[in-house]
Amino acid sequence: MRTRAIARPRALALAVALATTGTVLAGCASTAQTPASAGKSGHFVVAYSQSNNAEPYRAQLNIQLKYFMEKYKDVELLPIADAKQSSATQVSQVQQFIQRKVDALIVSPNEPAPLTSAVAQACKAKIPVVILDRSVNTDCYSAFIGGDNYVAGKKAGQLAVSLLPHGGNVGELQGILSDQPQIDRDKGFRDAIKANPKIHLVVHREAKWLKDDATRITGQWLAQGQKLDLVYAQNDPMALGGYLAASSAGKQKSIKFIGTDGLAIPDGGIRAVQQGQLAGTFIYPTCAKEAAATVEKLLHHQKVAKKSTLDIVAVTPANAAALYKQNDFSRYR
Amino acid sequence: MTGEVTGVAAPVQVAGWRRAVSILGSLQGYVGLVLVVAFGIVTRGDTFLSQANLTNAVGAFASRGILAVGETLVILTAGIDLSVGSMLGLASMVSAMLLVNQDLPPVVILPLCMLCGAAMGLVNGIGSTWLRIQPFVMTLATLSVFRGIDRQLSDNVSVGTQVAGPNGALTGHSNTFQLFGTPGHNLFAGTLGAGVYYPVLAFVLVCVLCQLLLSQTRFGRHVYAVGGNETAARLSGVNTDRVKIAVFVLCGLLAGFAGPIDAAYSASADPLAGTSYELDAIAAAVIGGASLAGGRGSVVGTFVGALILTLLDNVLGLNAVSDNLQLIIKGCIVVVAVVLQRPDLLRSLAHFVRRITARTGRSS
Amino acid sequence: MPPIPDDEPPALSVRGIGKSFPGVRALRGVDLDVHAGTVHALLGENGAGKSTLCNILSGALTDHEGSIELAGRPVRPHSPRDAHRLGIGMIHQELTLVPDLPVADNILLGAEPRTRFGTIDKRRMRARAAELLAAVGLDLDPRAPVRQCRIAEQQLIELAKALSVDVRVLIMDEPTSALADTEVRRLFGVIRTLTARGVAVIYISHRLEELEEIADTVTVLRDGAGVGTRAMADASRAELIGMMVGRPLGEMYPGEGAPDAVAGTRLRVERLTVTADPAAGRAGLHDVDLTVRAGEIVGLAGLMGAGRTEVVEALYGVYGAVRGSISLDDSRYRPSSPRAAIRRGLALVAEDRKTQSLVLDNTVRFNASLAALRRFRRYGRVHRRAERRAVDEQIAALRVRTPGGEAVVGTLSGGNQQKVVLAKCLLTRPSVLLLDEPTRGIDVGAKAEIHGICRRLAAQGTAILLVSSEMPELLALCDRIVVLCEGRVTAVLDSDEASQEAILTAAMARRTVLAGAASGGARAGEGR
Structure with a gap:
């Protein structure tokens, strides 16, 4: 009696497991046949896969994209899919959109390599894909729109050169070291400050794009007795974090801060420049307006630039x- | 008749050696901290010991330190709270929004945040007692829920706490809010020289209060009893569910308390603030000698653990150690600190030495 | 002087075994010869060094002085695995089974037969497990999880596990401490078949009557040293006890003691009914009636699973609300929680002190005052000085042998741990004391002391309800004995009519058929 009581659930579990596996295999073999959602003629469905909603820059991008998309009456933007910084999540989201047979796809890749195959799948399914900001390792997309991080870094460097005509000591607050924007902005900045050999990059550390880490690290620099004339931060929160540390040491007047991103939010870089906390920042384009326009053109089979910076x-x-x-x-939120 | 099973009266030098071992043993918990501080003094003497630097170092960790104290309470009952980082994030967002949108005075904001934190803790507590969900699972779920609420509230945009009034200067409440820990703003400045940096004061105060709570009150005893042996505690008349809910509520309350500190420290509440702080909090508690199995640990230990973590970071930063190397060193120090604090370390070491000497003695 | 070798060397021979722990010399130069096919008992108070010795033999403790020879060949087991390979098996006092694994997996844990693909050969494993189970007289499905088995069955599963390797020497540390008499019989039967096969058995127990039955030779240890070895047949109880405690102990159970105070009824239980909960290993109770007067000691007897523990736990509120009517000093009492029970003046010494009563990692003071902290409240704090004074008083009154209130409870011997549990109960100033196996697994001296404490408390007017598996204990202490069988009261015996036979008859009132079958035992729905 006991034997059977034990054996039965085990057999049941096995059956369930087999059934599930079978379903999954079947699901893989046949792409779903459901037609594109709500396909009235002259009405297009567009999906956007965002790499991480939680970054202020990307939150701005989302708002702007929704705003500009609404201007095109024949286009419906599906709720924005948030990959939450996970490439795997993003791949599956892109695949879901392909299954739904959307008319166009906008992707802000979390990382180039993992998203390449997903974009290639979309391309194969004849869905036009617009890539924003970070590239993928395939040419099978319709358009790429992005800013140039190297240029952002270079312009910041040029600003530093003009702010320090007699040279001086510079500190750099870096984003996560392995992030491509970090690598590009760093290179651009270093190349630009070579213009004045009396400018020395004396300290640089990873503050992971975070404000509190930047505060802590700048505090340590000042405690070390570093004589800094200027701090370049690869984004505005880090620049403001550095500014907080300097103001706590009473050095906010003698050190100049340069940020990047230039978001028009109360807590952003543009306001900080207005208030004199930052010597300057750079608006890294969200590409939302251009993305909306490009999608509209693609849907009407007009020619678009393959790559625009x-x-x-x-x-x-x-x-x-x-x-x-x-x-x-x-006001459009 | 005494139960002392001591051997023959020990020779004098053995007694002396034993006393030395026991004194060393009682100091052992602080060995890690002593090493870090010594390293700091040797490499960067004046800078490291300067009041400004120590304030910066402890202040930067204060909000996480307060989380660690709450985490210690939960760990003592053999639970764990993974949601502390999210609770802190939500509390910091709430504090910033109350300040910016409602223009409430900070003295009102603080209790509201604590209330908000306590409510979140209550959810954790109820889930892990009445619903019988393991604390790890329950708080893993709320880690996500609270973060989601935080992001929904803020719409993924950070909220600055330095609000300018019509004349361009900071509003009164916003100015007061800076006292919660915006670098460079100290309490009692003037009356007490440079003043007291609130995050440091708050952290120390929380440690003192919670240590007293644990060591002096019935509730504290019950916490240790529930973690040490839940059945025994229940059969001794302890309402174990209530104790567990209470520690979760306290943990949430402390996260709510730490929220404004975190917001003020960055002069803005980021929707991602506090992400992965739970790991620092758990690390501080464990380095401080808390056992994840429950029943063992103390707030004093956690305080020491928090100091080890933040001072280590500070020392490495002052010595301009590369970021990659820092990660390696920090991990190794955690292992070393935990091993050094093992109560039987000296004993087993002495044993090992004795065995080695005995072996060489025999062979010669 | 080395012993003169026989034609056949002893199966196990140890010489001059010594071992030190920090601050304690646990063993000093113990000699022991165990011959094949015999049962060699180790006797001694807790802390005398029996467990240390066995742990050394089984490889759990290394780094000792002295030498070990197996059948004349010097060996030095470095780990339990090592010892296994040498043919030394050990059954620990605490069960070491994995509750959620099936019986077969437990028995062959670490020695699982494998198929050619390296996976576990379930079929062979079950067959082998069934074989081993049969060898110990158990009829269990090898696929059942151990959790579902009763303690007695688990004990035998441990035995089967020890037999899974070809044992030459089997060490059993208090194998009967959790067993009722019939189950002990069964275990003895298995031991006899083993010795008949030439296995040497080292047997530790506090129960002298058991040793008289099963052991051939006995070695007494005291304070880590061997006091002497006797043939069991030649040794008298008094002599052995004298050797153990190192002082003459008049009698083990100084009988007599029924207080003649005709006091009122303190505890009255009528129609107490609890539904069985097999998942929690709880037996059911059906209309249990009993009364305890102030100053009276009432015993609860019965076999494993008869519902003795359930009676005291139900009264103590462990199961929340129960059916039946209960009154304390003629006022209604409804059990709801241990907390409420303590407030009403009940106290429980639970069956298993390690898992149910003590926070082993904490101090004597912490444990003793845990249930009575309310008493020491002052300004919202625990008044340390009052607490320490009260605890020290109890330590002295109960003669707890501890370096002090700040000693960690886990380092004390079993008897002293049990006294700490008693101290915890007494600090709540109970009027009804519920004792569940208060002397299980503790040494003779401490046992006698605990008996003395019970009598003293009763004389002071405390009502005591005592659960015990040891009939001599019940007979010596109790004014009345209530016998349970399968959750029902089958007899209430006054001290003059109570005898081992009478108790056993009542305890097996409804199981004569099953008891006759002996091997199977009744299993369904009553495991503990």
């Missing part, structure tokens, strides 16, 4: 107020 706009105390107004999307 957008300009990096410098924010100075002089133009900060105007740029803030121009880029402020908070």
